[in-house]
Amino acid sequence: xxxxxxxxxxxxxxxxxxxxxxxxxxxxxxxxxxxxxxxxxxxxxxxxxxxxxxxxxxxxxxxxxxxxxxxxxxxxxxxxxxxxxxxxxxxxxxxxxxxxxxxxxxxxxxxxxxxxxxxxxxxxxxxxxxxxxxxxxxxxxxxxxxxxxxxxxxxxxxxxxxxxxxxxxxxxxxxxxxxxxxxxxxxxxxxxxxxxxxxxxxxxxxxxxxxxxxxxxxxxxxxxxxxxxxxxxxxxxxxxxxxxxxxxxxxxxxxxxxxxxxxxxxxxxxxxxxxxxxxxxxxxxxxxxxxxxxxxxxxxxxxxxxxxxxxxxxxxxxxxx
Amino acid sequence: xxxxxxxxxxxxxxxxxxxxxxxxxxxxxxxxxxxxxxxxxxxxxxxxxxxxxxxxxxxxxxxxxxxxxxxxxxxxxxxxxxxxxxxxxxxxxxxxxxxxxxxxxxxxxxxxxxxxxxxxxxxxxxxxxxxxxxxxxxxxxxxxxxxxxxxxxxxxxxxxxxxxxxxxxxxxxxxxxxxxxxxxxxxxxxxxxxxxxxxxxxxxxxxxxxxxxxxxxxxxxxxxxxxxxxxxxxxxxxxxxxxxxxxxxxxxxxxxxxxxxxxxxxxxxxxxxxxxxxxxxxxxxxxxxxxxxxxxxxxxxxxxxxxxxxxxxxxxxxxxxxxxxxxxxxxx
Numbered sequence: 161x162x163x164x165x166x167x168x169x170x171x172x173x174x175x176x177x178x179x180x181x182x183x184x185x186x187x188x189x190x191x192x193x194x195x196x197x198x199x200x201x202x203x204x205x206x207x208x209x210x211x212x213x214x215x216x217x218x219x220x221x222x223x224x225x226x227x228x229x230x231x232x233x234x235x236x237x238x239x240x241x242x243x244x245x246x247x248x249x250x251x252x253x254x255x256x257x258x259x260x261x262x263x264x265x266x267x268x269x270x271x272x273x274x275x276x277x278x279x280x281x282x283x284x285x286x287x288x289x290x291x292x293x294x295x296x297x298x299x300x301x302x303x304x305x306x307x308x309x310x311x312x313x314x315x316x317x318x319x320x321x322x323x324x325x326x327x328x329x330x331x332x333x334x335x336x337x338x339x340x341x342x343x344x345x346x347x348x349x350x351x352x353x354x355x356x357x358x359x360x361x362x363x364x365x366x367x368x369x370x371x372x373x374x375x376x377x378x379x380x381x382x383x384x385x386x387x388x389x390x391x392x393x394x395x396x397x398x399x400x401x402x403x404x405x406x407x408x409x410x411x412x413x414x415x416x417x418x419x420x421x422x423x424x425x426x427x428x429x430x431x432x433x434x435x436x437x438x439x440x441x442x443x444x445x446x447x448x449x450x451x452x453x454x455x456x457x458x459x460x461x462x463x464x465x466x467x468x469x470x471x472x473x474x475x476x477x478x479x480x481x
Numbered sequence: 482x483x484x485x486x487x488x489x490x491x492x493x494x495x496x497x498x499x500x501x502x503x504x505x506x507x508x509x510x511x512x513x514x515x516x517x518x519x520x521x522x523x524x525x526x527x528x529x530x531x532x533x534x535x536x537x538x539x540x541x542x543x544x545x546x547x548x549x550x551x552x553x554x555x556x557x558x559x560x561x562x563x564x565x566x567x568x569x570x571x572x573x574x575x576x577x578x579x580x581x582x583x584x585x586x587x588x589x590x591x592x593x594x595x596x597x598x599x600x601x602x603x604x605x606x607x608x609x610x611x612x613x614x615x616x617x618x619x620x621x622x623x624x625x626x627x628x629x630x631x632x633x634x635x636x637x638x639x640x641x642x643x644x645x646x647x648x649x650x651x652x653x654x655x656x657x658x659x660x661x662x663x664x665x666x667x668x669x670x671x672x673x674x675x676x677x678x679x680x681x682x683x684x685x686x687x688x689x690x691x692x693x694x695x696x697x698x699x700x701x702x703x704x705x706x707x708x709x710x711x712x713x714x715x716x717x718x719x720x721x722x723x724x725x726x727x728x729x730x731x732x733x734x735x736x737x738x739x740x741x742x743x744x745x746x747x748x749x750x751x752x753x754x755x756x757x758x759x760x761x762x763x764x765x766x767x768x769x770x771x772x773x774x775x776x777x778x779x780x781x782x783x784x785x786x787x788x789x790x791x792x793x794x795x796x797x798x799x800x801x802x803x804x805x806x807x808x809x810x811x812x813x
Contacts, residue, residue, distance in 0.1 A: 384534055387555045388532055388555075389629075392584075
């Protein structure tokens with residue numbers, strides 16, 4: 161095209177509308193962007209507001225009803241009796257056990273996830289990054305139940321782990337561990353240790369991804385600046401990397417903590433016969449038919465998560481956001 | 482005297498790319514030294530080698546006489562002002578400035594006092610409680626400067642320190658940096674691709690190209706007596722004259738350079754000189770820049786504003802003093 165041709169455009173300065181319904185709608189949405197926003201938001205807001213939150217509140221309302229112990233019928237009158245039942249020693253045990261497990265799983269996930277996320281954010285490029293995402297996501301694509309049963313076989317007394325430790329002449333370590341009170345048991349697959357290992361395995365991706373995203377946003381020159389100002393690698397980690405990754409760790413811990421608080425399948429398949437909150441909810445609303453107590457148990461993780469987030473905010477976990 | 486920074490045959494290769502290629506360099510203590518060059522010329526890598534972010538592939542580097550190969554950045558008493566400042570977003574300004582003292586274990590009261598003083602030094606007193614995100618570009622730059630200076634470094638490294646600032650601010654900062662350096666007496670090494678900045682601030686300038694130093698000298702040396710075509714062209718866009726042309730005026734068959742402001746432009750009828758045609762004029766405020774064509778040789782002249790000029794396209798004659806024609810070392 162010659163220079164002259166570039167200056168001989170016959171079109172008018174303002175183009176006519178493209179006409180029709182679509183053209184009119186495009187122009188309308190351009191002039192009133194709020195209208196488009198409203199149209200886009202309405203369905204999810206209805207879904208979240210009514211179907212999701214609404215049904216949650218309907219469930220929670222049940223916790224203020226009580227059950228007639230003779231007839232097994234639900235007495236639909238406001239009472240705090242069910243919460244009184246919740247605070248019985250045996251139920252408090254369940255809550256304490258679940259919260260301790262959730263806290264340990266979260267801590268272990270954070271410790272295991274950080275180096276992996278750090279590698280992915282700082283060093284992995286191109287093909288290695290794709291491999292990282294694949295490696296982290298792949299376990300999420302297969303059935304949760306299949307993975308848990310696979311772990312049951314791995315951790316069983318006749319399983320590969322026992323076999324491997326025997327080959328390495330390290331069976332005494334496993335036996336010593338299983339002889340310990342609380343964490344021990346007949347085999348790993350029927351101990352809290354086994355429950356813990358499988359929880360960490362299953363929720364780990366939910367910790368790795370947010371931590372990786374947070375580390376990805378930390379400019380590399382902040383690490384250099386810290387080092388330049390005389391900070392050893394350990395000091396750089398404590399003073400720069402960790403505080404900046406903290407929102408990611410907290411985001412990940414919300415997943416690992418709340419998912420562990422609510423899960424009932426893993427402790428059912430791998431672990432002792434002592435209950436976790438999820439199992440208690442399951443048995444109260446199923447076998448026992450005590451919907452109010454099941455609902456009261458459901459409130460526990462919500463309240464704990466509320467306090468957890470409040471505490472995290474007060475500690476400045478979200479300051480770097 | 483022991484040089485503040487000394488390179489001996491220093492190289493840094495990235496695979497097959499020779500970012501820095503057998504560079505020899507001595508920077509004197511208390512000097513304001515500029516590393517000037519286009520992007521990819523190796524100047525920033527040199528700075529990173531001094532800071533310790535890069536390790537040499539070959540050769541040696543000493544800082545105040547002490548060998549620095551294999552020494553990590555946190556054990557070098559050298560501080561850097563980063564190009565985009567690299568302030569810690571989760572710390573307020575005071576804690577940013579006090580960071581270096583904090584990691585050295587200086588007590589809170591003492592390091593905050595020192596940080597306050599450093600902030601006054603860069604004319605930002607009372608800004609300590611703000612977050613870096615609340616500051617303008619110029620203020621962030623000053624905080625970055627205070628954060629480096631509070632450690633009393635033996636050498637201060639500045640990586641394109643003024644690159645992100647607008648013109649007015651840049652000119653102010655140039656003067657301020659220069660007077661600060663004079664007052665503190667610390668060796669400043671700064672990297673820039675802006676020849677004006679290098680010439681106006683530095684005591685000495687090293688011009689980099691392709692991982693090598695083309696020329697080291699005072700700003701006047703570099704500007705008036707470039708040794709190669711690259712230096713003449715890069716530093717202040719001198720007219721590079723081919724050997725045949727130079728031979729007619731100096732008798733020597735060498736490449737020459739002629740500053741644009743040394744060329745006088747007259748009307749074709751006005752007498753002797755190089756016949757040329759005026760291609761275009763660019764009004765620059767204080768001066769006017771003329772593009773000229775002398776029988777295929779493209780030249781530039783800069784004349785004071787207000788000079789009566791021929792029309793674009795007219796024939797003109799160019800004159801210059803013999804002594805303003807500089808002969809370069811580069812072989813013809």
